[in-house]
Structures are given as C-alpha cells and as structure tokens.
Amino acid sequence: MNDNNDKFTENIRSVLDQSLDDLDADLKVKLSRLKYRALDSAAQKKSWKLVWGSVPLTAVLLLIVLFNLPQPRQIQVASPDLTTLNILTATESLDFYAEDIEFYEWLSEVMENEQELSGQRTSVPVNPDSDNSPGTGNGQNTIAQSGTDRVSWSIRG
Amino acid sequence: MADSNLMEIFFRSIERPAYRMALFSCSNQDDALDLVQDAMCKFVAKYSEKPEAEWKALFYKILQNTIRDFYRKESVRSRWRVWLGGHSEEDIAEPLEQLADPIGQTPERETGNRQMFEHLQQELKKLSLKQQQVFLLRAWEGLSVSETALAMNCSEGTIKTHYFRATERLRKKLGEYWL
Numbered sequence: 061m062n063d064n065n066d067k068f069t070e071n072i073r074s075v076l077d078q079s080l081d082d083l084d085a086d087l088k089v090k091l092s093r094l095k096y097r098a099l100d101s102a103a104q105k106k107s108w109k110l111v112w113g114s115v116p117l118t119a120v121l122l123l124i125v126l127f128n129l130p131q132p133r134q135i136q137v138a139s140p141d142l143t144t145l146n147i148l149t150a151t152e153s154l155d156f157y158a159e160d161i162e163f164y165e166w167l168s169e170v171m172e173n174e175q176e177l178s179g180q181r182t183s184v185p186v187n188p189d190s191d192n193s194p195g196t197g198n199g200q201n202t203i204a205q206s207g208t209d210r211v212s213w214s215i216r217g
Numbered sequence: 218m219a220d221s222n223l224m225e226i227f228f229r230s231i232e233r234p235a236y237r238m239a240l241f242s243c244s245n246q247d248d249a250l251d252l253v254q255d256a257m258c259k260f261v262a263k264y265s266e267k268p269e270a271e272w273k274a275l276f277y278k279i280l281q282n283t284i285r286d287f288y289r290k291e292s293v294r295s296r297w298r299v300w301l302g303g304h305s306e307e308d309i310a311e312p313l314e315q316l317a318d319p320i321g322q323t324p325e326r327e328t329g330n331r332q333m334f335e336h337l338q339q340e341l342k343k344l345s346l347k348q349q350q351v352f353l354l355r356a357w358e359g360l361s362v363s364e365t366a367l368a369m370n371c372s373e374g375t376i377k378t379h380y381f382r383a384t385e386r387l388r389k390k391l392g393e394y395w396l
Binding site for chain 1: 221224225228229232233234236237246250253254257258260261262265331333334337353356357384387388391392
C-alpha cells in the first residue's frame with residue numbers, strides 16, 4: 061500500500077515537474093520579471109526606510125547642537141522711569157504728547173528746578189493761593205503755574 | 218536584509234511551482250501571476266531576515282494567504298455580479314468553474330504528458346482548496362507536515378487529514394492510469 065502510494069505520488073510529482081518545463085516561454089519571461097520587480101520594490105522600501113530613519117536622528121542631533129550653543133549675553137533692559145510709564149499707560153492718545161513734546165520737556169525742567177529750590181516734595185501743581193513772600197520761590201511758582209495752565213489748555217484743546 | 222543574490226536564487230527555484238499552484242487555485246494566468254508577485258513582494262518585505270531554511274515554508278504561507286484573500290474577493294465579486302446582473306445560481310456556485318481553462322492555450326498540448334497532466338489538473342481542481350494546496354505542498358513541494366501546517370496556518374492534524382483525503386480521492390480517480 062505504501063509502495064503504491066509512493067509510486068503514485070512520484071508519478072504525480074514527475075507530471076507536475078514536466079508541466080513546469082512546458083510552460084510558455086513568454087510566461088517564463090514574465091515570471092522572471094516578477095522576481096526582479098519584487099526585489100527592486102524591497103530595495104526601494106529599504107532606501108525610504110533609511111531616509112525616514114535618519115529624520116529622528118537628525119532632529120536629536122539638531123537639538124543637541126542647539127542646547128550646546130554658547131548663550132548670547134542677556135541684554136540689560138533699563139527699568140523704565142515712572143514718567144515714561146505714566147505716558148505709556150495713559151489713556152490719552154500718544155499724539156497728544158507728540159504735538160508739543162518740547163513744551164513738556166521744558167515743563168519738567170521747570171518743575172525739577174522748582175523742587176530743588178523749594179525743597180518741597182509736592183510742589184506741583186503750585187497752589188496760586190499760597191503766600192507770595194520773597195525768597196520762597198515765588199518767581200518759579202509763577203512760571204510753574206503758567207506751565208500747568210498751558211498743559212491744561214493743551215489737554216482741553 | 219538578506220543577500221539579494223540568495224533571494225534571487227530562492228525565487229528562481231520556486232517561481233514556477235508557485236505560479237503553477239496559484240494557477241491551480243485561480244485558473245487564470247494573469248491572476249496567478251499577480252498572486253505570485255504579491256507573495257514575492259510581501260515575502261521580501263516581511264521575511265527576508267529569516268533563516269534561509271525557513272524561506273520555503275514562509276513563502277508558501279504568504280502565497281496561501283494571498284490565494285485565500287483572492288478567493289474571498291472573488292466570491293464577493295461573484296455575489297455582486299449576480300445581484301446586479303441577475304445571473305443564475307450556477308454562476309456563483311464555484312469561482313473556479315467560471316474561469317476559462319488556460320491550458321488549452323499553452324504549448325503544453327505539445328508535450329507527451331499533456332493528457333496525464335490535464336487529467337491530474339481536472340482532478341486537483343475538484344478537490345477543496347485546502348486539500349488541493351495541502352496535497353501540492355506535501356507531495357510536490359516536499360514540505361514536512363509541520364512546514365505545511367505553518368504555510369496553511371492550521372494544525373498538523375488537519376494537514377494530515379487533508380493530505381490523506383486528497384491522496385485517497387486522487388488515487389480513486391487516477392489510480393487506474395497512474396499506478
């Protein structure tokens with residue numbers, strides 16, 4: 061039985077092998093092309109894998125370089141004085157200051173001079189009802205008052 | 218990636234049997250060529266790193282999966298054809314029977330074994346797909362039971378049963394000419 065089976069299987073195998081030799085020549089060429097196409101597709105995939113695989117590596121290298129670069133010196137930013145802050149945070153339009161900036165500069169100089177002379181901390185605005193005795197900076201007060209009036213006029217205008 | 222020369226030699230050794238097995242299952246030259254190409258591409262992409270000794274079983278595993286997918290798609294297409302075109306039930310009974318027999322168009326009719334081969338082919342096509350493929354893998358490609366089980370994605374017991382039934386059936390049909 062086993063011998064018969066072996067013989068039977070052997071016969072089938074030889075017929076099948078023979079059928080391969082009898083394949084059409086055109087078909088053999090096509091099969092050969094399939095093989096090379098499959099091998100080429102694998103090579104292409106491999107090259108794409110290399111490209112995509114190098115992306116994270118490049119990113120890591122870039123990060124390392126960026127973190128190891130010498131840090132530029134911190135630029136010292138001067139703290140803004142109160143006057144500038146007041147101007148910047150004011151609700152009025154900045155055009156208001158641009159119109160007569162020289163006047164305001166003169167006015168601040170006048171106020172500073174008046175402060176120095178009077179030795180008072182809160183001398184602006186100057187009260188017009190204060191005493192006019194000589195030696196108490198009356199002249200400067202008058203100048204300061206006229207300056208304040210001009211400011212009020214400018215704001216109203 | 219394995220040496221491409223080794224892979225080429227391997228493909229050269231199996232391309233024709235693989236084509237023949239695919240042709241037995243789908244009965245159309247172009248479909249069979251497509252199945253073999255798909256299997257080769259998938260094999261190179263997935264299993265080229267595996268040891269060379271395992272290549273044959275793994276390649277046939279991919280080919281069997283590709284043939285199974287082809288069958289599924291073909292049966293779905295047949296159903297759609299029936300629903301949309303109103304064909305009879307006989308048309309969808311078996312996709313294999315609907316396809317033209319390509320053997321009549323090949324130079325195989327010139328060979329001395331033509332009659333025997335055609336007879337064998339007819340009987341192989343009458344087997345179920347699993348029995349047919351198990352028989353071809355075991356008897357023709359010489360895979361062991363375990364290798365065939367790996368290729369067919371089923372247990373060794375199932376392989377033994379399919380092989381036994383296929384051999385018995387073929388012996389009954391062909392025995393008087395072949396023994």
